[in-house]
Amino acid sequence: MQSNKKNWGVVGGGVLGMKVAMQLAKEGYKVTLYESAPVIGGLASAWQIDEVVWDKFYHVILLSDSYTRDLIKEIGLEDKARWVETKTGFYTGGKLYSMSNSFEFLKFPPLSIIDKLRLGFTIFYASKIRDWKKLEKVYVADWLKKLSGKNTFKKMWLPLLRSKLGEHYTDTSAAFIWATIQRMYAARNSGLKKEMFGYIDGGYATILQAFEKRLIDLGVEIKTGARLQKLKSGQNSIDSSFDGGFQASHDRVILTIPSAFVPGSVDQMPETEQLKHKGIRYLGVVCTSVLMDKPISPYYVTNITDEGAPFTGVIEMTALVDKDQLGGRHLIYLPKYVAPNDPIFDEADEVIEKRFLDAIFQMYPHISKEHIVAVKTARAKNVFALSTIGYSEHLPPKKSAVPGVYVVNSAHITNGTLNVNESLKLAGDAVNEILNTN
Ligand SMILES: Cc1cc2nc3c(=O)[nH]c(=O)nc-3n(C[C@H](O)[C@H](O)[C@H](O)COP(=O)(O)OP(=O)(O)OC[C@H]3O[C@@H](n4cnc5c(N)ncnc54)[C@H](O)[C@@H]3O)c2cc1C
Missing domain, CATH: 3.50.50.60 (FAD/NAD(P)-binding domain)
Structure with missing residues (x-):
């Protein structure tokens, strides 16, 4: 046959x-x-x-990742899945804030109550949009400024866009932020209103x-x-x-x-x-893994809104993953998303690692050299395609x-x-x- x-x-x-x-x-x-x-x-x-x-x-695996979860089931790993309620942090004005629930959001100092309402509205509105093709025709910066206002754009959206897109956010369509919001919204809406993230042993x-x-x-x-x-x-x-x-x-x-x-x-x-x-147009990433003997924060993701940080976020894997999985150590990742021709790809690992660690010591004063067990830097030049204007029409x-x-x-x-x-x-x-x- x-x-x-x-x-x-x-x-x-x-x-x-x-x-x-x-x-x-x-x-x-x-x-x-x-x-x-x-x-x-x-x-x-x-x-x-x-x-x-x-x-x-x-x-990380989200509760709403149905295709990943189907695969996990098919390959016999369903009982090895661990689901954990995680927290999100924001590093802004030289301080670390928790932004893990609505109450913390309302207390978040850099934004006025009006700014917060507009931000909340933008996220809610984006989560309801189904016709994403229209959003491919508008620049993300213009769209967000219109919905959230200039102050919220500058203090919140711009640092977040820069964290994933560098300066290429200026060429990116609103479909990018729409897709990001849809994913996070789906994660929070999958039964529990909490941010449940998962991993496999x-x-x-x-x-x-x-x-x-x-x-x-x-x-x-x-x-x-x-x-x-x-x-x-x-x-x-x-x-x-x-x-x-x-x-x-x-x-x-x-x-x-x-x-x-x-x-x-x-x-x-x-x-x-x-x-x-x-x-x-691809964006790449340089991502330094740091293994430590103590935690740096309770947050899985810390978004950085201050300009000048050499990396674009801090991901503390052991805020999600039990440290027993990692030999009792704590693992953080320091990613920087850049274009494939960015000069960082020509820098030696040690140069990047020193710059990144110096920033960590400054941001988290309870962490110093003696807490670092090992450092290793990964690079990938063609990670994801930039969602440019009219993207899907030119594929x-x-x-x-x-x-x-x-x-x-x-x-x-x-x-x-x-x-x-x-x-x-x-x-x-x-x-x-x-x-x-x-
Ligand atoms: C920093 C970072 C964080 C991420 N976080 C998450 C997350 O939290 N959750 C999540 O679900 N996803 C996450 N992802 C995304 C996830 O890793 C991707 O969706 C997925 O791995 C993409 O798979 P792919 O097969 O399309 O591409 P790739 O993994 O790039 O596979 C392409 C393969 O082709 C091979 N190749 C290239 N050229 C040739 C050639 N000439 N001949 C033969 N082979 C070749 C490459 O070596 C590579 O193995 C993250 C990715 C990155 C970089």
Whole structure:
């Protein structure tokens, strides 16, 4: 029955490529998954810092992440999920404030009561909007100033936008903030009005291991250390060459790698399609993990509204994750989101780490050098696509003009923020779409 079923190659072994491979294998296709790194998992993968193995970039699961939770169930990890009520902090005017409930919000000093009402209204209004395409036509700064007022924009929204987008917020549409608010609203609305965040015992290392096993059980062949160099679509097959000189041949290939790498991998792609990939503007991240012997705060996320901090937020993983998971240590992440050509990517780890730690010692006077157990810095240049004006109208097609070649990557997330739940949803929808039109 399967004899005439196509043989698929999936390039890129992040969670998106893994889900694509899983879905195709479940449909009975023969699938090979290629990942350039030595392990699969991409941005969600884990690494070791000192004695601790945890996510290279901080990851949290929301109660409303139904696709992630379905996957967790499917790979047998449901009983390893831990749900915790977390707190949010704000560092503003050189002080740390809790902003974890409405009462604390009302007490928050930098905003007047009118400003707060307008801020609350903006969030509520955004949570009710369904036609996000309209928001793609308006700059986020203009939209927020109009709804929240100039003072709230300057004191609240601007630092938050800068924290995720740097100065690129000026090119970003209101769809970005809409998607962010939708995600947080869904999280708080999923039954409990509290901010419940989750993780799996052992972090993403556990998820990826079980996910990989599921793929192998489904018959997916996984090749790591396999960086695609070029693929060529011929009359009967698509021939791919990988670093290290090995070749592979498939009936169909789906690329799940960032658009920045697509034109260089597929010479036959028409220029108009290549330009669409090149037109996607990615933001990257430099993210320093710091392992300590004591906590710095009770907050999972601390937003920083003061200008001049070298990083754009503080994520205290051990405000969510039990420290027993981390050998009794406390783990914080210091991310800075920047464009792929930002000079920070040329700086040595030690230079970045010294700057970041000096700022931590200043912001949290109870923390000093002797509390630091280990520091390690991760970098990724193509993390998420900037939601520019009219973004969804300029997207590259999933079905390439090159016969048998498809591209599905996180740039195709048009009405959501980048997170594993959206990546899994996109993968599932895209495979259905591709198989229905194939
Ligand atoms: C700092 C940070 C924090 C985050 N926090 C959260 C969170 O709290 N919750 C959440 O749900 N999500 C979070 N995410 C998002 C989540 O990590 C992503 O949604 C998801 O990992 C994206 O998966 P992907 O497969 O699309 O991309 P990637 O993980 O980038 O996968 C692409 C893969 O392609 C490979 N590749 C590239 N070029 C080639 C080539 N030529 N040949 C072969 N392979 C190639 C890469 O090595 C990579 O493994 C966060 C991400 C970051 C960076």
